Amino acid sequence: MKAKTPLWIGSAVSALGALPAVAADHDIAVTIYSNDTALIQDHRSIDVTGGRQRLEFQNVSARIRPETVALAADGITIVEQNFDFDLLTPAKMMEKAVGQEVTLVRTVPGNGAETREKALVLATNEGVVLKIGERIEILRDDGMPVRVIFDKLPENLRARPTLSVTVNSPKGGSRPATLTYLTPGLGWKADYVALYNEADSKLDVQGWVTLTNSTGTTYDDAKTMLVAASPGEHAAATNTWAPRRPQRSEVVQPGTESGSRERVGDFYLYPIAERTTIANLQTKQVSFLDVHGVPAEHAYEFRNPWLGTAEKPQNAQSVYRFTTSAKAGLGDQLPAGTLRFYMHDKRGEPQFIGESQIDHTPMGSLLSLSTGDAFDVKVQPTVVKRTALGDFNWRTEMRYSLTNALPKPITVALLQDGLWGDSTITAESQKSKRRNADSAEWTVQIPANGKAEVTATITTRF
Amino acid sequence: MRPVLRPWLVMLGSLPLAAAARDVIVPRAGDLSVTVYRAPDRSSPQMTLDQLGGFALVTETRTVEIPEGESRIRFEGVADGIEAESALITGLPGVVIEKNRDAEVLTPERLIEATLGKSIMLVRTNPNTGKVKRLFAKIRSDGGKHVLFETPEGIEALSCSGLPETISIITHPDLSSTPTLSARVKSPIATTAKVTLSYLARGFDWTANYTATVAADQKSMDLGAWVTLANSNGTGFPSAQTQIVAGRINHQTDEVQPFDMGPPVVAQCWPTGTTSDVAPQQIMVTAQRRFETLEVATPVAAAMPLAARAMLVQLEQLGDLKLYRVPERTTLNSRQIKQVRLLDRQNIPVQLFYGADLPANSAVAPEAANRTLRTRNDTAHHLGVPLPSGEVASFMKVKDTTVLLDEVHLRDTRVDEDIELDVGTSPDVQVKAVREKTNAYTRPPFLRGIVRYPTALLDEVNRVEIHNATPTEIKVELRLQLPDGTQLVAADATIETRDGRPVFSLPVPANRTATVRYQTEHVARRK
Numbered sequence: 001m002k003a004k005t006p007l008w009i010g011s012a013v014s015a016l017g018a019l020p021a022v023a024a025d026h027d028i029a030v031t032i033y034s035n036d037t038a039l040i041q042d043h044r045s046i047d048v049t050g051g052r053q054r055l056e057f058q059n060v061s062a063r064i065r066p067e068t069v070a071l072a073a074d075g076i077t078i079v080e081q082n083f084d085f086d087l088l089t090p091a092k093m094m095e096k097a098v099g100q101e102v103t104l105v106r107t108v109p110g111n112g113a114e115t116r117e118k119a120l121v122l123a124t125n126e127g128v129v130l131k132i133g134e135r136i137e138i139l140r141d142d143g144m145p146v147r148v149i150f151d152k153l154p155e156n157l158r159a160r161p162t163l164s165v166t167v168n169s170p171k172g173g174s175r176p177a178t179l180t181y182l183t184p185g186l187g188w189k190a191d192y193v194a195l196y197n198e199a200d201s202k203l204d205v206q207g208w209v210t211l212t213n214s215t216g217t218t219y220d221d222a223k224t225m226l227v228a229a230s231p232g233e234h235a236a237a238t239n240t241w242a243p244r245r246p247q248r249s250e251v252v253q254p255g256t257e258s259g260s261r262e263r264v265g266d267f268y269l270y271p272i273a274e275r276t277t278i279a280n281l282q283t284k285q286v287s288f289l290d291v292h293g294v295p296a297e298h299a300y301e302f303r304n305p306w307l308g309t310a311e312k313p314q315n316a317q318s319v320y321r322f323t324t325s326a327k328a329g330l331g332d333q334l335p336a337g338t339l340r341f342y343m344h345d346k347r348g349e350p351q352f353i354g355e356s357q358i359d360h361t362p363m364g365s366l367l368s369l370s371t372g373d374a375f376d377v378k379v380q381p382t383v384v385k386r387t388a389l390g391d392f393n394w395r396t397e398m399r400y401s402l403t404n405a406l407p408k409p410i411t412v413a414l415l416q417d418g419l420w421g422d423s424t425i426t427a428e429s430q431k432s433k434r435r436n437a438d439s440a441e442w443t444v445q446i447p448a449n450g451k452a453e454v455t456a457t458i459t460t461r462f
Numbered sequence: 463m464r465p466v467l468r469p470w471l472v473m474l475g476s477l478p479l480a481a482a483a484r485d486v487i488v489p490r491a492g493d494l495s496v497t498v499y500r501a502p503d504r505s506s507p508q509m510t511l512d513q514l515g516g517f518a519l520v521t522e523t524r525t526v527e528i529p530e531g532e533s534r535i536r537f538e539g540v541a542d543g544i545e546a547e548s549a550l551i552t553g554l555p556g557v558v559i560e561k562n563r564d565a566e567v568l569t570p571e572r573l574i575e576a577t578l579g580k581s582i583m584l585v586r587t588n589p590n591t592g593k594v595k596r597l598f599a600k601i602r603s604d605g606g607k608h609v610l611f612e613t614p615e616g617i618e619a620l621s622c623s624g625l626p627e628t629i630s631i632i633t634h635p636d637l638s639s640t641p642t643l644s645a646r647v648k649s650p651i652a653t654t655a656k657v658t659l660s661y662l663a664r665g666f667d668w669t670a671n672y673t674a675t676v677a678a679d680q681k682s683m684d685l686g687a688w689v690t691l692a693n694s695n696g697t698g699f700p701s702a703q704t705q706i707v708a709g710r711i712n713h714q715t716d717e718v719q720p721f722d723m724g725p726p727v728v729a730q731c732w733p734t735g736t737t738s739d740v741a742p743q744q745i746m747v748t749a750q751r752r753f754e755t756l757e758v759a760t761p762v763a764a765a766m767p768l769a770a771r772a773m774l775v776q777l778e779q780l781g782d783l784k785l786y787r788v789p790e791r792t793t794l795n796s797r798q799i800k801q802v803r804l805l806d807r808q809n810i811p812v813q814l815f816y817g818a819d820l821p822a823n824s825a826v827a828p829e830a831a832n833r834t835l836r837t838r839n840d841t842a843h844h845l846g847v848p849l850p851s852g853e854v855a856s857f858m859k860v861k862d863t864t865v866l867l868d869e870v871h872l873r874d875t876r877v878d879e880d881i882e883l884d885v886g887t888s889p890d891v892q893v894k895a896v897r898e899k900t901n902a903y904t905r906p907p908f909l910r911g912i913v914r915y916p917t918a919l920l921d922e923v924n925r926v927e928i929h930n931a932t933p934t935e936i937k938v939e940l941r942l943q944l945p946d947g948t949q950l951v952a953a954d955a956t957i958e959t960r961d962g963r964p965v966f967s968l969p970v971p972a973n974r975t976a977t978v979r980y981q982t983e984h985v986a987r988r989k
Contacts, residue, residue, distance in 0.1 A: 088603035088610060090619035103616065107625060112588045145624035149616040159578060159603040191547040198781065208561075210547040274559060281565040283546035287558065298781075309962035312873065315710065318782040338714065340548060340662075343781045345705070351497055352519045352662060353781045354711035372502075372711030374782035375848060376876050382962035388947050399962075405848075405876040406779075449878075 028222040030186065030278065032211060034336060034360075035230035038186035040219070042179040046073060050172040057163045061183035062216030064163060071165050073177035079166040088157040094128055096154035097121045104132070105147040185215035186278070188226050190337030191285070192358075195350060196296065196320065198343065203296040203322055205330060207289030209270055210337075211278065219278045228335040228360055229267035250356060255324055255364025259333045268333060291330050296322040300410055301370065302379040303439075306418035307396045307458065313380040313403065315373035316412055318354070325364040334361040341371050376405035377412065377446075384455075392461050395426075400454040404446040414442040414454060421461055428456040486526060488657075490539040493523040494702035496794055497785075498668045498691055502710055507853045507871060509667050511694045511797065516667030517545070517713065520699070521660040528555060530652045536644040541695045543664035549643055553657040556649035563643050573631060574604050583630040584611065599629070662713075665694040668706050670804055670852025672872060674883060676835065678859060680814045683835065685845070687804035687852070689775060689786065691794065698795040704802075706775065708850035709783040709874065774803050777847065784848050810844045812837045812883075815937040816928075818893040822944050822982055823921050826895035828929070830887040831938065833867075839879050849875040856885045890931040891938070891970075898923040898979070919984060920951070926978045930970040940966040940978065953980040 027043040046055060055071075066083040086092070098121050106115045119130040119137075128139035140146050193206045209226055213219075262269040272286050302316040320341065323329035336359050342350040354371025361367065384397040404410050417439045425432060425440060432440040446452045501515030518541075526535055535554070546563035566572060584599040602617065603610040609620040611629070621627060643659070672687040689706055693699070775786040788802050816831040835856075839845045851874045856867040868886040875881055928938050942964045944950065950957060950964050955978045958965045970976040 089608040090610060090622055091608075093610065093617065093619065105623075107588075109590065112590045112593075140624060143624065147618060147623040147625065149613075149618055151616050153602065153617055157603075189547075193550060196781070206550075208547070272560075276560060279562070279564060279566070283563040283565070285547065285549070285561040311961050311963075313879065315874065338547070345780055345785055346778045349495060349521065350660070351705070351707065351780055351785065352499070352711075352713075353783055355713050357714070370712060371781075372713075372783075373709055373874075375709040375784055375874060376782065378876060378879070380961070383946075384959075384962070385949070386946055387949075394947070403876070403878070405878060 028219050029225070030219055030222045031225045031227060032186050032188045033227050033229055033231055034187070034189060036184050036187035037231065038183055038215075040179075040181055040183060042181075044177060044179070045174055046177045047174050048073075048076060048167070048169045048172050050169060052079065052166065052168050055165045055167060057165070057179060058160075059217060060163050060179070060181065061185065062161065063183050063185045063214075065182045065184070066163065068180075068182040069163065069165075070180045071167070071177060072180070073167075074175050075171065076167045076169040076177075079168050082164045082166070083161060084156065084158060084164065085161045086157055087161075088153070088159050091124075092157055093150055093154065094121065094124045094148075096157070097150060098124060100151075102151075103149040104130070105149065107145045107147075109144065183215055186211070186213055188212070190288075190335040192289075192334070192337060192339040193342065194320075194339055195342045195344075196298070196353075198298075201296055201298065202292075203294040203320070204292045205289065205294060205339075206287065206291075207332075207334070208285040209272075209288055209335070211284040211286070213278045213280055213282050213284075216280055218280050221275045222278055224272040224276055224278070226270040226272070226335075227264065227267050228270065250358055250367055250369055251361060251365050252321070252368045253366040255333075255362040255366075257326060257362070257364035259363045261333070268335065270335065289330070289332055289334075291332070294322055294330055295328055296320050299368075300374055300377050300412040301368075301415065302377075302402075302412055303415040303417055304379075304381040304400070307383060307386075307398060307416070307460065308381065309383045310379075310381050313378035313401070315375065316377040316379055316402075317370045318372060318374040318377075319368055319370050319413075321366065321368045323364070323366050324361060329364075331363070333363045334358060336360045339369060341369075377410065378403050379412070379414065381416075389459065393459065394461075395457060395459045398456045398458060400442075400444075400456075402444055402446050402452045402454070404448065404450055404452075407448050409445060409447050409450075412444045412446060412452075414444050416440045416442075416456070416458075419458065419460065423458060423460045426457045426459055429454050432456070484529065484531070484533040485536060486528065486533055487536045487538060488524045488526050490522070491524060494699050495521040495705070496666075496699050496702045497521075497705040497707055498666050499707050499711065499713070500669065501667050502713065504667070507669070507869075509669060509690070509692050509799075511692060511799070514665050514667040514692055514694045517543075517662050517664050518666040518693075519660065520544075520663055521658060523656060523658050526554075526655050526657050528647065528649045528653050528655055530649060532559070532646065532648045534644050534646050535657075536642050537659055538642050539697060540643050540659070540661065541663035541665070541697045543666075543695050544643065545662045545664065546643070548662040550660045551645050551657060552660075553655055554645060554647050554649075555651075555653055555655055556647055559646040559648060561643065561645045574601065574609065577601055577631055578604055582611070584613065585628050585630055587626040589626060596630075601629070663695065667692050670708075670850045670872075671801075672849075672852055672854040674835075674854055674856040674885075675864070676812070676856060676858045676867065676885065680835075680858075681812065682809050683812050683837075683856075685805070685807045685810055687806075687849075688801045689804045691800045691802070693794050693796065693798050693800075696796050698793065698798070700793045700795075701791045702794055704788040704792050704794060706786040706788075707780065707783050708786065708848070711783065774805060784850065804850075805847060807844050810837055813937075814885075815939050816888060816891045817939045817941065819941050819943065820893070820895055820926065822942050822948060823897065823924060824895065825897050826893070828892040828894040830889045831891040831893050831928070833885045833888050835883045835885055837881050837883075839875050839877055839881055845881075846877050848877060849881075851875075854883060856883065858885075888932070891936060892929045892931075893938075893940070894927045894929070896925045896927070898925050921948075921982045921984060923979055923981050926966075926980075928968075928970050928976045928978075930972065930974055930976070933972050935969055935971050938968055938970050938976070940968075942966075942980070944982065945984070948982050948984045951981055951983050954978060955980075 029041040031039040040061065069081055071078060101118050101120055104117050104119050117132055119132045122129040122131050130137050130139055188209055188211045191208045191210050195204045270288055278284060299319045299321060300316045301319045324332060324334060338355050339358055340355040341353045343353050345351045356369035356371060380401045382399045384399050387395045389395050400414055402412055419438050419440060430442055432442050435441050442454050444452050444454055497519040499517050504515050520541055544563065549561060551561060578601050582599055582601055584597050586595045597613060599611040599613045601609060602612045610617060611620060668689055668691045670687050671690055672685060675684040677683060773789055775788055778785050794800060812835040815834055815836065817834050818831050820826060837843045839849060849872060851872055853869060854872050855869050857864045858867050868884055870884045926940055930936055955966045955968055958967055966978050968976055
């Protein structure tokens with residue numbers, strides 16, 4: 001839409017596809033970041049008269065951050081930028097008509113005949129006071145139908161919040177201009193579909209970038225670029241996902257391989273090959289990854305958060321491990337998003353079996369993603385005895401009972417957390433591995449439809 | 463005064479939605495499959511139809527005529543609660559350029575928004591003669607959600623004159639009547655494709671509802687269960703293969719936001735303060751929204767013991783989850799609650815005991831003991847099937863009538879796991895705990911092998927009394943809750959350990975009182 005078009009045409013927010021093809025001189029480039037922020041570069045041709053002039057920009061994001069607006073064009077200087085929120089409403093119309101004449105059309109209830117007269121609007125405070133000839137009346141005080149007709153629209157009132165820029169130009173003429181601004185409401189994340197084949201322990205992974213637009217505006221035929229970065233956010237909170245359980249790290253080993261994708265600084269870019277229309281309230285998905293036959297390992301994990309007893313057996317977590325390495329892996333870096341796991345049921349139909357969030361993950365990383373509880377694998381940690389060895393010194397005897405109701409033998413990674421400070425395992429039924437100072441890990445084999453038990457004596461100081 | 467202007471928008475004809483060139487609209491037909499997952503963290507045992515926290519995987523097959531070149535395939539009639547980012551389309555020939563889900567649907571508000579600046583027809587009806595006058599006008603503003611229009615005479619506000627007036631729209635926007643999923647594809651040839659569409663959708667949930675019927679001798683029970691399925695979507699799933707998945711899985715569920723209605727348009731006029739106290743007129747124009755709160759109470763008939771044999775769902779293993787398949791195709795309608803039979807087991811041997819959970823070293827006023835049935839989920843006990851968590855209503859047959867004993871929660875129970883089912887409390891069995899003011903057991907006489915730490919302090923002696931007013935001998939289990947660092951050092955009954963906690967298990971003869979004394983010690987910290 002051109003700035004010169006009359007207000008009431010230009011302000012139409014287009015519905016999906018309702019607009020005719022965008023004129024060749026109008027070109028939008030959208031760069032979307034992972035934290036619900038987008039940089040819009042709007043190239044259009046503007047008509048400039050010589051001297052001072054107000055330019056109005058329609059079809060900019062309704063959630064534009066006015067402080068980030070920059071207009072660049074040859075031979076103009078910017079006097080000021082305004083973002084007007086004064087909206088055109090009936091009440092505002094009447095307010096602006098104070099001291100002006102309006103036309104009243106009365107309809108006689110008996111026969112429907114119309115009478116017209118001119119009236120001067122005196123005041124609009126809590127009711128409209130009119131002066132008709134020499135009489136003073138209150139509009140529709142009697143509840144009778146009266147139409148009020150205004151001659152013209154007041155200036156400054158618009159149907160939508162409007163961005164306007166006052167510019168000064170030594171000479172007139174049409175020229176290309178670029179309007180740049182930031183807006184919230186446009187965001188993207190990755191969505192992965194992982195189909196796990198139980199028979200040969202292979203994963204097929206498809207990656208989609210999902211773009212959402214809640215800016216209130218449609219961007220037609222936009223050149224779109226996605227950046228795996230969250231500018232202005234130093235904390236890595238790229239989504240508002242709140243974990244239900246104690247956070248477990250999905251990345252076991254961060255990767256050290258470089259991908260072949262385009263980069264800006266240290267950020268990966270995901271350009272969308274074709275121009276696309278991003279409609280308001282639309283969710284758009286474009287494929288960026290399709291890998292078949294990635295070797296994956298299915299495992300079980302149970303984490304006891306502190307040296308405590310569980311009254312009832314707790315479910316172990318079902319975990320899938322795979323690598324993003326170029327060799328025997330996905331062979332790509334993964335932008336942050338949700339990985340959904342599917343598996344074929346007995347009839348060969350894919351069924352959803354759980355999902356996991358991942359952060360921006362470099363290539364070559366080893367991922368260990370949990371999909372949820374394993375129904376048939378349970379662990380019951382029990383404090384058998386806790387003895388005080390001194391003022392701040394305790395000895396805890398732990399017993400972990402593990403059960404497997406599956407018809408196949410399994411391996412469970414049993415983790416005991418909360419071993420802070422000067423904690424030592426003085427006795428244990430099988431050798432443990434200290435993943436870090438705070439947690440010990442036992443790798444426990446459970447036979448098919450069987451049980452296993454691990455005992456450990458741990459001295460702690462707290 | 464007319465509070466609401468009724469037929470505010472007159473649509474011309476049935477409004478066939480304009481499809482852009484190369485649009486292929488695919489109506490709903492073909493094979494449907496729905497797999498329902500329960501809400502991972504539902505706290506209330508009951509489901510509320512407007513707040514279903516579960517979800518479903520919907521898979522449907524549609525036949526599509528795909529033209530050569532680039533086209534947009536529109537799948538209409540997907541569930542309102544579709545999670546667009548989970549949508550998968552397979553079977554399309556050529557290249558899928560992108561997938562879209564448009565949440566802007568046709569509502570009066572969106573219609574006005576889309577008509578802003580365009581020509582409309584203004585319809586005025588003479589209230590006396592009924593004569594209708596139509597004239598062309600243009601909507602100049604819906605700013606602030608009020609409508610202003612322009613006629614050749616000048617600018618006017620809609621519905622401010624007190625005359626019946628409305629607008630009718632000549633052009634119509636390209637908005638769908640239902641949320642629509644579409645794919646832009648590029649096909650080398652015109653072809654007919656069988657396309658499978660699958661997506662996760664919110665607004666579903668299920669629970670298991672068990673009924674335990676305890677025999678009169680309290681030595682066995684019958685267990686039956688229903689799966690209660692709920693769909694709060696505006697979309698129904700006719701003749702669908704239906705599956706249910708048990709087990710807790712990770713899935714991020716947000717609030718259900720079916721689709722966007724747009725903000726309401728309020729035809730609010732200029733101030734109409736009057737010299738009288740007539741209330742000012744305000745007209746609200748909004749799409750009809752439904753606000754219903756339906757508690758999904760378990761139907762009484764379902765909770766009652768079942769007489770007729772019902773068709774049972776079939777169990778299969780899905781990775782680490784349990785999948786239950788409804789054996790026949792079924793129709794899951796919009797905003798519907800449905801029940802299918804999960805299991806029916808008879809003559810499950812049970813053991814009745816009375817239990818109390820006592821915090822160590824505190825006095826407890828006499829309270830009724832819990833009645834609990836214990837059994838094991840294995841074939842010897844006529845069970846041996848995974849039991850998904852749910853509510854259990856227990857009943858007992860007394861002569862000709864059935865009495866409700868209790869309603870409790872059962873957690874996910876795998877095969878070979880013990881089941882303890884609370885069946886009410888017994889006023890005839892009272893448990894009382896007293897702190898005796900004597901240090902009767904200064905040297906532990908009963909427990910050997912306990913090394914007392916020099917700084918350990920003995921606690922007072924505690925006495926627990928069990929009063930049995932029933933005419934039979936009963937089995938009582940007292941569980942003690944010990945704080946960390948506190949040890950049981952003496953007791954005049956055998957100490958068992960169950961789930962890491964000390965338990966006194968003792969018989970109490972009919973109409974008698976039994977007493978247990980115990981003593982603990984704790985570590986004193988130096989000041």
